Amino acid sequence: MSTSAKAAPRPAGGPTPANMHIRFASQTVAKPYFVAAIGLFVGQVIFGLIMGLQYVIGDFLFPEIPFNVARMVHTNLLIVWLLFGFMGAGYYLIPEESERELHSPLLAKITFWVFLVAGALTIVGYLAVPYATLAKITGNDLLPTMGREFLEQPTITKIGIVLVALSFLFNLSMTVLKGRKTSISLVMMLGLWGLAIFFLFSFYNPHNLVLDKYFWWWVVHLWVEGVWELIMGAMLAFVLVKVTGVDREIIEKWLYVIIAMTLITGIIGTGHHYFWIGTPGYWQVWGSVFSALEPIPFFMMTLFAFNMVNKRRREHPNKAAVLWALGTGVMAFLGAGVWGFLHTLAPVNYLTHGTQITASHGHMAFYGAYAMVVMTMISYTMPLMRGREANSNGAQVVEMWAFWLMTIAMVFITLFLTGAGILQVWMQRMGEQPLGFMATQDKIAFFYWLREAAGVVFFAGLLLYIVSFFVGKREAARG
Amino acid sequence: MPRSRHVPGDLAMWLFILAELAVFALFFALYGVHRARQPALFAQGQASLRLGSALVNTLLLIAGSAAVAASVRAFAANQLARGAHLLGWTWLSGAVFLLLKGEEFAHLFAAGVSLSSDDFWMFYLSLTVFHFLHVVLGMVIIVAVWLRARRGAYGAANHVGVETAAAYWHMVDLVWVVLFALVYVAR
Numbered sequence: 001m002s003t004s005a006k007a008a009p010r011p012a013g014g015p016t017p018a019n020m021h022i023r024f025a026s027q028t029v030a031k032p033y034f035v036a037a038i039g040l041f042v043g044q045v046i047f048g049l050i051m052g053l054q055y056v057i058g059d060f061l062f063p064e065i066p067f068n069v070a071r072m073v074h075t076n077l078l079i080v081w082l083l084f085g086f087m088g089a090g091y092y093l094i095p096e097e098s099e100r101e102l103h104s105p106l107l108a109k110i111t112f113w114v115f116l117v118a119g120a121l122t123i124v125g126y127l128a129v130p131y132a133t134l135a136k137i138t139g140n141d142l143l144p145t146m147g148r149e150f151l152e153q154p155t156i157t158k159i160g161i162v163l164v165a166l167s168f169l170f171n172l173s174m175t176v177l178k179g180r181k182t183s184i185s186l187v188m189m190l191g192l193w194g195l196a197i198f199f200l201f202s203f204y205n206p207h208n209l210v211l212d213k214y215f216w217w218w219v220v221h222l223w224v225e226g227v228w229e230l231i232m233g234a235m236l237a238f239v240l241v242k243v244t245g246v247d248r249e250i251i252e253k254w255l256y257v258i259i260a261m262t263l264i265t266g267i268i269g270t271g272h273h274y275f276w277i278g279t280p281g282y283w284q285v286w287g288s289v290f291s292a293l294e295p296i297p298f299f300m301m302t303l304f305a306f307n308m309v310n311k312r313r314r315e316h317p318n319k320a321a322v323l324w325a326l327g328t329g330v331m332a333f334l335g336a337g338v339w340g341f342l343h344t345l346a347p348v349n350y351l352t353h354g355t356q357i358t359a360s361h362g363h364m365a366f367y368g369a370y371a372m373v374v375m376t377m378i379s380y381t382m383p384l385m386r387g388r389e390a391n392s393n394g395a396q397v398v399e400m401w402a403f404w405l406m407t408i409a410m411v412f413i414t415l416f417l418t419g420a421g422i423l424q425v426w427m428q429r430m431g432e433q434p435l436g437f438m439a440t441q442d443k444i445a446f447f448y449w450l451r452e453a454a455g456v457v458f459f460a461g462l463l464l465y466i467v468s469f470f471v472g473k474r475e476a477a478r479g
Numbered sequence: 480m481p482r483s484r485h486v487p488g489d490l491a492m493w494l495f496i497l498a499e500l501a502v503f504a505l506f507f508a509l510y511g512v513h514r515a516r517q518p519a520l521f522a523q524g525q526a527s528l529r530l531g532s533a534l535v536n537t538l539l540l541i542a543g544s545a546a547v548a549a550s551v552r553a554f555a556a557n558q559l560a561r562g563a564h565l566l567g568w569t570w571l572s573g574a575v576f577l578l579l580k581g582e583e584f585a586h587l588f589a590a591g592v593s594l595s596s597d598d599f600w601m602f603y604l605s606l607t608v609f610h611f612l613h614v615v616l617g618m619v620i621i622v623a624v625w626l627r628a629r630r631g632a633y634g635a636a637n638h639v640g641v642e643t644a645a646a647y648w649h650m651v652d653l654v655w656v657v658l659f660a661l662v663y664v665a666r
Contacts, residue, residue, distance in 0.1 A: 257491045261498055282594045282601045289505045296498055 098179025331368025405461030
């Protein structure tokens, strides 16, 4: 199925790109996607900071930005910027793996603007009018899909997302079909098709609340603990092939084992969301058993990244990209694997369900697995698309500072939320005389202040990350 | 012949096997915990199982294991036709296992047994259905290796594919033996 890692010749007869550091000119359509991803990431973190403050100053920015709106914007921006990142990664990775130009660069550019405008309008809608009004304006009555966590988008936006995904998948699939098929490109396409197909369940909105939640998880869980892991594995493998020069066959074998483990544990692992929503009791056993093993593929990704870097056959000048790749391996395992396992067993989850323990896991898992893998891809590809093999040393130093600031800040955000969560469980659910929800929240406010402080450090790291794109241009040009 | 110290088959398959064993181990452990809590319920459930067909099934899988092990030895000795032939016997043992097990499931489902009947039946069905699916996968792997063998892909120097299939089949067999002892026999 796969071909070896021999350096393929440039496409015969095709135009040689002006930029000698990329193989195919059409790969540069990824650039605006990555720029948009970073921009939306900034927005996400700003709303995170607003919300973090609302935890301790309840009426901060009220009534302009109520907590529920800030939360919706925070989580929706996260999903949208990651999707921009995945799409950018797809547009860059697939032509290179397929050894041919993208089927239609123009379509990719049109898709970008459609997605960006639709996304921006949706966020403006969230902020400008009350949610119920937004539902009315956008005709939610005709096909009700709104009002569910993470899937708050108006139906018309959801239809837009499907059209964007179809255009994206058509473009990439045509490229793969006409070109070389590698394990990396096939796993990437499987993940991206899965992402689009499972999103269709966001249109299914049964009246029965049990069924509603049951299928809601088919989008949410089967994305982040299923098909997104395939996308992540493919992106990580792609970057590792490039920066380590390790034989492609070895990397592909790892990729296959990782995705097999992901699917074995992750699909039935959906059951760890079915403990208390009204589904049959056997889900407590199934969900516990299979999801208890979900850390395995993440641990294998850590081993994978470190092994490949240790066996490297070349010293790639882009040290920052290597750091991001290793960081992804470690942080994904900690955030998704360890912090997920912490509360995945039914008897534990009985006490921790919906507490700050969940929030701590959510933060480190999304950052460690998906935010970091997108930044790994950006770190590797952006210099190439800007006409150099790697950024200047100065720019890389700034980027690595940004890496450490963001990563350490995220570790502290996670630890503070975990502390808050443990206390919350103890006071609200385990004590002799359990406190009410709000009384508990008041008592753990100290942890929320610490979390906010860590959030400010994270934001500083993110700003530094952006600065790194503008550092040492002259040095790079000389290099 | 000196004893070989290399791990037979593909390392990736061994990782896969370890993960599969971990899933079953967790299930067996939970089965043990629930059985200790509800001994009467589990004893009643176990008493209604048909030991005879389960014993035949155990012998079938072990016979399949013997055949696939003999097949590996045949390929190692460059007896290619014999090796492929023995793979056929392994596949057949799996097919008869599925027929017998399928008949048992049909009988139980007709009697109204389901995952929600009680804890015993929940564990019984979870364990046996997951194992059933593993036999199916084992048979798919055997067919894939058999087809490759027919195209002349294996020989004395290279039969890692056959070893890999054999390792998987042994795992399926091993899990069944534990399952048979724990769920059917242990009182």
